[in-house]
Amino acid sequence: MPLLITNARVVTASDDYTADVYCEGETITRIASGISPVSCATGTEVIDAKGKFLFPGFIDPHVHIYLPFMGTYAKDTWETASRAALVGGTTTLIEMICPGKGDQPLEAFELWLGKAQGVSACDFSFHMGVSRWDDLAEAQLREIVSRGVRSFKVFLAYKGALGVDDRELYHALKLAKELGVVVTAHCENETLIAEKQAELLAAGHKEPKWHELSRPVAVEASGVAHLMAFAEQTGAEVYIVHTSCEEAVRAAQAGISRGVRAHIETVIPYLTLDSSYAERDGDNGFEGAKYVMSPPIRAKRHQDFLWDALRARTVETVATDHAPFDYKSQKTMGKPPESDFTKIPNGIPSVENRVDLLYTYGVTTGRIDLHTFVDAASTRAARIFGLRGKGTIAVGADADLVIYDPECRGKISAKTHHMATDYNGWEGWELKGRSSVVTVRGKVMARDGKFVGEMGHGQMVVRG
Numbered sequence: 001m002p003l004l005i006t007n008a009r010v011v012t013a014s015d016d017y018t019a020d021v022y023c024e025g026e027t028i029t030r031i032a033s034g035i036s037p038v039s040c041a042t043g044t045e046v047i048d049a050k051g052k053f054l055f056p057g058f059i060d061p062h063v064h065i066y067l068p069f070m071g072t073y074a075k076d077t078w079e080t081a082s083r084a085a086l087v088g089g090t091t092t093l094i095e096m097i098c099p100g101k102g103d104q105p106l107e108a109f110e111l112w113l114g115k116a117q118g119v120s121a122c123d124f125s126f127h128m129g130v131s132r133w134d135d136l137a138e139a140q141l142r143e144i145v146s147r148g149v150r151s152f153k154v155f156l157a158y159k160g161a162l163g164v165d166d167r168e169l170y171h172a173l174k175l176a177k178e179l180g181v182v183v184t185a186h187c188e189n190e191t192l193i194a195e196k197q198a199e200l201l202a203a204g205h206k207e208p209k210w211h212e213l214s215r216p217v218a219v220e221a222s223g224v225a226h227l228m229a230f231a232e233q234t235g236a237e238v239y240i241v242h243t244s245c246e247e248a249v250r251a252a253q254a255g256i257s258r259g260v261r262a263h264i265e266t267v268i269p270y271l272t273l274d275s276s277y278a279e280r281d282g283d284n285g286f287e288g289a290k291y292v293m294s295p296p297i298r299a300k301r302h303q304d305f306l307w308d309a310l311r312a313r314t315v316e317t318v319a320t321d322h323a324p325f326d327y328k329s330q331k332t333m334g335k336p337p338e339s340d341f342t343k344i345p346n347g348i349p350s351v352e353n354r355v356d357l358l359y360t361y362g363v364t365t366g367r368i369d370l371h372t373f374v375d376a377a378s379t380r381a382a383r384i385f386g387l388r389g390k391g392t393i394a395v396g397a398d399a400d401l402v403i404y405d406p407e408c409r410g411k412i413s414a415k416t417h418h419m420a421t422d423y424n425g426w427e428g429w430e431l432k433g434r435s436s437v438v439t440v441r442g443k444v445m446a447r448d449g450k451f452v453g454e455m456g457h458g459q460m461v462v463r464g
Contacts, residue, residue, distance in 0.1 A: 001045055002022070002041045003439065004035060004037060004045070008052065009052065009054060011054065011370050022035055022044075023399035023439070047403065055404055056392050056400060056402070057378065057390065057439070058377045059377070059381040059387065062242065063095050064324075065093075067096075068098075070345045074323060080418065081093070082455075083121055086451060086453065087451055089435035090355060092390055092461065093124045097109060097128050104140060105137055109128060119455060121440070121455050122440055123390075123440060125149065131155070133164070133171045145179050145181055148463050150181050152176055156185060157193060173230055173231060173238075174234050176234075176236045177237075182384060183236055185239070187243075187248065188215060193219060200214055207339070208286060211294075211344070212278060214342075215294060215295055217248070221251045231260045240252055241321070242267045242295060243315065244306075245298045245302040246301070246306075249314065266309075266317075267321045269350060270303065271318065272426070274302075275297050275300075277290075277291040286336075291425060292344045294346045313375065316384070318358055318377055322349060323346060327423040328422055356434060359432070360433060379392060400439060402435050403437040405433065410431045412428065414427060435449075
């Protein structure tokens with residue numbers, strides 16, 4: 001059904017104007033003032049967006065949906081996660097494929113693709129994880145790239161499981177340079193983490209609050225510096241995921257100043273939460289497990305620094321690192337009598353709340369402006385990862401649109417969210433603004449906090 005949005009305040013990463021936007025098929029076909037419904041095709045739906053913003057559909061470039069991790073599996077499916085994303089204004093997700101050391105890349109790709117294809121309500125793509133390097137892995141990675149996956153993922157952490165050694169890192173970056181692929185990287189130091197964890201546990205420090213001390217800022221910064229050195233030698237373009245602290249950003253900037261092509265991502269938990277949340281002593285000292293993620297949530301000084309870096313667009317994107325695990329049945333794997341923070345599944349469910357949190361605690365507080373908001377949550381990811389037709393409002397672009405109501409007021413609650421988890425890390429937080437109408441390629445998928453679309457509407461985006 002064709003769609004006409006009238007009286008919209010159109011805001012992109014660079015523009016701000018009032019216009020009507022007409023969508024036919026799956027794309028935007030007209031942008032002008034005073035488009036008459038009479039001039040549109042029969043059956044056109046007309047939505048008056050007066051008093052509201054019209055943003056390009058938001059893109060989350062870092063999510064985990066199907067995720068075997070620490071002896072369990074992430075709670076969301078593509079059905080629940082894509083529905084939650086759309087209600088929250090996100091129209092495209094890029095999922096991390098995370099094969100184990102012994103897995104074949106092509107089999108992993110088909111497995112992850114099969115979980116999303118025909119199920120997801122929003123559009124999607126993948127970062128292909130590289131966990132080993134040999135002739136077979138290289139050949140299969142080439143094939144996966146030829147099928148439209150134009151980014152890799154490497155872990156400089158999780159020793160013996162997902163992490164790559166320096167030889168594997170070097171060859172993955174060389175192949176990426178050859179193929180024009182961006183390498184996304186989790187930057188820490190697996191050996192330092194393993195030794196710090198062992199020392200803390202031996203000293204009897206087993207509660208969730210010790211997680212951050214096992215992965216201090218120096219460990220993350222050293223991982224970033226390590227990646228920068230390898231990127232400099234290979235010429236590969238890299239993207240540092242979930243940057244949590246000032247020291248890591250500084251290490252990235254040092255590489256960029258030497259000519260390394262690098263991009264910096266942060267995630268919404270680091271902008272809104274601080275280390276005190278992981279230190280909460282409710283539930284006999286275990287409540288902080290809700291906030292265990294890696295790298296850890298840092299002290300507030302890092303939060304303030306990241307907002308400043310985002311405003312300056314030094315930090316280019318805001319993602320989620322959505323990794324949904326239940327508190328009562330999964331996070332408790334590290335609860336007494338075992339009492340071992342290293343057994344707590346890492347991650348905070350957040351794919352539904354990213355856009356509203358960024359708008360409420362970024363735009364309305366004056367920390368960032370509307371253009372930075374759109375750029376960081378949509379446009380920049382589209383450009384970095386080759387999501388053609390996404391991240392902007394222009395004739396010929398995909399009709400992925402968000403009519404956003406800045407006057408709406410609400411509160412976050414696990415009782416009402418669409419994610420599959422039994423808790424929300426921002427329980428009770430107030431929101432100023434909400435997506436009123438969300439479309440994916442011209443089809444209305446969400447209205448006023450409710451999913452109204454069809455499961456399976458989402459398509460894999462073949463990236464260039």
